[in-house]
Amino acid sequence: MSTASARQALAPLAALVILLSLWEGIVRALAIPTWLLPTPSAIATAAAREARPLLDAALTTGRSALVGFALSAGVGVFAAVVLSSSRLLERALYPYTLFLQTVPIVAIAPLLVLWFGPGARAVAVSSFIVSLFPVIANTLTGLRSVEPALRDLFRLYGARRLATLWKLELPAALPHLFTGLRIASGLAVIGAIVGEFVAGFSEGSAGLGILVLSAYRQLRTDLLFAAVLAASGLGLLLFGAVSLAGARTLRRWHPSASSGGNPT
Amino acid sequence: MALPHAPASAPLAPTDEGEGGVRIQLSDLRRTFPGGLTVLEGLELEVAAGSFVALLGPSGCGKSTLLRLVAGLDRPDGGTLTFSPPLERTRGERAPIAYVFQDAHLLPWRSVLDNAALPLELAGVPGPERRAAARAVLEQVGLGDATARYPAELSGGMRMRVSLARALVTRPRLLLLDEPFAALDELSRSRLDEQLRALWRELGMTVLFVTHSIAEATWLAERVVVLSRRPARVVLDRTLELPRERVATLRTEAAFARESRLLHEALERGEAL
Numbered sequence: 001m002s003t004a005s006a007r008q009a010l011a012p013l014a015a016l017v018i019l020l021s022l023w024e025g026i027v028r029a030l031a032i033p034t035w036l037l038p039t040p041s042a043i044a045t046a047a048a049r050e051a052r053p054l055l056d057a058a059l060t061t062g063r064s065a066l067v068g069f070a071l072s073a074g075v076g077v078f079a080a081v082v083l084s085s086s087r088l089l090e091r092a093l094y095p096y097t098l099f100l101q102t103v104p105i106v107a108i109a110p111l112l113v114l115w116f117g118p119g120a121r122a123v124a125v126s127s128f129i130v131s132l133f134p135v136i137a138n139t140l141t142g143l144r145s146v147e148p149a150l151r152d153l154f155r156l157y158g159a160r161r162l163a164t165l166w167k168l169e170l171p172a173a174l175p176h177l178f179t180g181l182r183i184a185s186g187l188a189v190i191g192a193i194v195g196e197f198v199a200g201f202s203e204g205s206a207g208l209g210i211l212v213l214s215a216y217r218q219l220r221t222d223l224l225f226a227a228v229l230a231a232s233g234l235g236l237l238l239f240g241a242v243s244l245a246g247a248r249t250l251r252r253w254h255p256s257a258s259s260g261g262n263p264t
Numbered sequence: 265m266a267l268p269h270a271p272a273s274a275p276l277a278p279t280d281e282g283e284g285g286v287r288i289q290l291s292d293l294r295r296t297f298p299g300g301l302t303v304l305e306g307l308e309l310e311v312a313a314g315s316f317v318a319l320l321g322p323s324g325c326g327k328s329t330l331l332r333l334v335a336g337l338d339r340p341d342g343g344t345l346t347f348s349p350p351l352e353r354t355r356g357e358r359a360p361i362a363y364v365f366q367d368a369h370l371l372p373w374r375s376v377l378d379n380a381a382l383p384l385e386l387a388g389v390p391g392p393e394r395r396a397a398a399r400a401v402l403e404q405v406g407l408g409d410a411t412a413r414y415p416a417e418l419s420g421g422m423r424m425r426v427s428l429a430r431a432l433v434t435r436p437r438l439l440l441l442d443e444p445f446a447a448l449d450e451l452s453r454s455r456l457d458e459q460l461r462a463l464w465r466e467l468g469m470t471v472l473f474v475t476h477s478i479a480e481a482t483w484l485a486e487r488v489v490v491l492s493r494r495p496a497r498v499v500l501d502r503t504l505e506l507p508r509e510r511v512a513t514l515r516t517e518a519a520f521a522r523e524s525r526l527l528h529e530a531l532e533r534g535e536a537l
Contacts, residue, residue, distance in 0.1 A: 149369045152337050157359050157386040157434075167385075171373045252414045253372035 038222035046222035047229070053211065058230045061192050061207035064120050065238065068127025069188035073181055075128075076135025080173075081165065083136070084143040094140075100133040105191060109198035118199050123207065126195025131184035138180025142173025178246035185242045189235040208234070285314035285470030286360070286437040287348045288334065294342035295329055303329045305495040307343070316464050316471045318481035320527060321491030322535060327474040330496065331440050334472065335363050351437070358387050362431035364441040368423035370415040370430075376402065377411040380429040387434070394433075401429045405459060421452035425459070432463065439464075441473045445480075454512065457484050461510055478531070482506070482524045483515060490527060492534035499537070500530035 020040045026032075027039045034042055047054060079097070083090045105126055116122040146169055154164045196209025206214075208231045215224040288311040295304040303326040311317050319327050332338040333345060351360045362383070370379045377398050378385075384394035402411055405425040415423055424445060431439060441460075445453040461484055464471050475481050481488045482504065490500040504523050506514065514520050 147369060149365045149367070150371070152332075152335075153363070153365075153369065153382075154386065155337060156335060156361065156363055157383045159386045163386060167382075168371070171371065174373070253416050 035219040035221050038225060042222045043225045043229070046220070047226035050223055050226065054208075054226060054230050056205050057208045057211045057227065058234055060120070060205045061123075061189070061196065061209065061231065062234050062237075064123040064195070064207065065127050065188045065192040065234065067120075067124040068191055069131055069185055069238065071124070071128040072132040072135050072184050072188065076132050076180065076184070077139050077177065079136050080139035080143060081170075084140055084169070090140075097133060097136050100129060100136075103129065105130050105194050106198065109195055112195065113199045116199075118201050122199035123192050123195035123209075126199065127188045127191035130191030130194070131187040134183040134187065135177075135180040138176045138183070139173055142176030143169050145176065146172045175246075175250060178242070178250070181242050182239060182246065185238040186235045189231060189238060193231055284437065284468050285312075286351060287311065287313040288438070288470065288472075289346045289348070290330075290334075290343065291346075292343035293330075293333065293340050293345065295326070295333060295338070296341050302495045304333075304340070305497075307496060307498070309489065309498065311470060311472065313348075314468050314470055316461070316473070316484065316486045318473045318475055318485035318488045319491060320475060320478065320481045320488055320531065321496060322493055322531065323476055325491050325494050325534075326496035327476075327491060328442050331363075331442050331472060331474050334438075335361055335440050337363075347438070358389075358434040359383055360434075360437045362434060362436035362439050364427055364431045364439070364444045366443045366446055368415070368420075368427040370423060370426055372415050374414075375411065376407060376413050376415070376418070376426050379415065379426055380433055382430060383434045398429070398433055401433045402426070404432070404463065405429045419452075421448055421456065424448060424452075424456060428456070428460065428463075432467070435467070435469075437469050439469050439471045441471070443475055444473075446475070446477070453480070454483075454515075458510075458512065460484065478524050478527045479515065482520060482527060483510060488527055490530040490534060492537045497534075497537070499534040500527070502526065502530075 024039045024041060027037055038046070083094060083097075108129075109122075109126055112122040112125050116125055150168060150172070151164075154168055159167070192207065193209040193212070196207045197213060200207050200210045208227050211227040212224055212231075215221070215227060288309075290307055290309040293304050293307040293309075294302070296302045307330070319330065321327050329338065333340050371382065374382070377395060380402050381394045381398035384397060389397075399408070399411060402408055405428055407422065407425055407429065410418065410422065415426070418426070427444070445456045448456065457480060460471075460473075473481070473484060475484075485504065487501070487503045489498055490502075491497065492499050502523075506519055506523060
């Protein structure tokens with residue numbers, strides 16, 4: 001790590017330390033009970049004590065979120081390709097994809113339990129529904145962003161529809177597609193947790209959503225905090241992985257990727 | 265003949281297609297855009313096979329529309345456009361017409377080599393063969409050692425040369441250029457002009473070059489057609505009295521100035537029409 005990037009990492013780290021110290025100090029000074037607001041040290045202790053169940057729950061939720069994310073990536077890109085293939089189709093169907101954006105997932109989660117039964121499958125579908133829209137919308141924008149001159153070029157050279165899609169439109173859409181996937185990765189975890197609130201009770205292992213609920217019912221607020229932290233950690237992990245994949249794919253050619261070219 | 269930036273011995277891969285240029289005949293050509301804007305009306309023009317013709321005219325006069333019609337990227341509303349020999353081709357054959365845009369318009373996710381090979385790839389030419397052809401043509405435009413680089417790593421002039429290589433890789437019989445070097449600095453532009461003319465001398469295709477620069481038209485072309493304001497009509501059709509062998513210093517000679525002045529006067533007449 002260079003000194004410049006070390007200094008860059010230092011500022012948020014210092015802010016974190018100061019914030020946690022303040023939190024710890026104030027809670028102790030005012031003698032706030034742990035069930036109302038635990039100190040950071042109490043949360044850390046709970047996390048360490050319950051490390052095993054936390055990890056199991058994170059794995060369960062992570063699996064559901066991953067399935068939901070993979071589904072929305074596949075279905076989203078496919079839907080965008082279909083919608084972009086005809087203006088008529090896009091005009092007819094695109095408005096309805098907005099339902100995906102506005103649907104209150106908590107309200108339809110009971111439906112998912114009815115249809116898929118309680119457990120990981122309903123949770124994954126919840127994650128999928130919540131994370132689908134940004135993939136469709138961004139991929140569609142990307143497919144539409146192809147320069148007209150390049151379309152002319154492909155026409156001039158007699159490119160077939162499939163070749164134009166594969167060699168021009170999809171690669172040109174990649175930067176937008178990865179933007180959509182990054183947004184979807186965070187939403188997939190949120191969708192999984194919300195899904196678990198309603199549909200997560202089943203035989204076998206429980207996810208973070210269940211852990212949050214049971215910690216709340218037992219007023220084990222320190223464990224609740226630890227579970228919430230694990231959930232956001234999970235989201236960050238998925239987000240980071242998608243960002244990394246995007247940066248590696250776009251490295252050589254897109255200005256948004258970090259290592260730009262050196263014009264001569 | 266030796267090129268300014270390429271080793272002299274860099275032949276293109278042999279092709280099975282007929283070499284040489286194509287003759288173009290435009291008759292009573294008309295194009296009106298939706299909304300009623302008539303860009304071309306009653307345009308007559310004949311371009312001999314293997315000639316280098318510059319189309320000179322004010323911005324927005326319909327030069328680009330004319331070029332798009334010739335390329336088949338747009339359809340005329342009236343009149344006829346004939347090529348001889350005819351340019352009909354079936355799928356899978358190499359495109360006989362190439363088009364160079366005002367900007368390089370490369371695919372940023374492809375290396376220089378794969379960009380130059382694209383037209384052959386779309387025609388279904390197998391990998392090794394198309395890469396060999398692309399390498400040869402990149403050699404010809406002086407980019408033999410940049411084949412593995414990506415467009416983002418190139419200067420504007422280099423990108424334009426890749427674009428030119430991509431156009432030449434199919435050994436087209438008709439090369440259309442729409443103000444291709446207008447965005448470049450003066451020096452890169454005159455270098456590319458020189459390179460283009462050398463390539464034309466060597467390959468013998470018909471070239472239609474659209475520009476609004478009098479100096480560029482004079483230096484490059486055998487024949488200059490000056491167009492009026494929209495709808496474009498031919499104001500002057502002149503075969504330049506300049507040596508076939510064009511050197512950089514021609515730009516400072518009296519004959520060059522004389523031809524430029526004639527073109528300039530014609531442009532002004534076209535504005536006044």
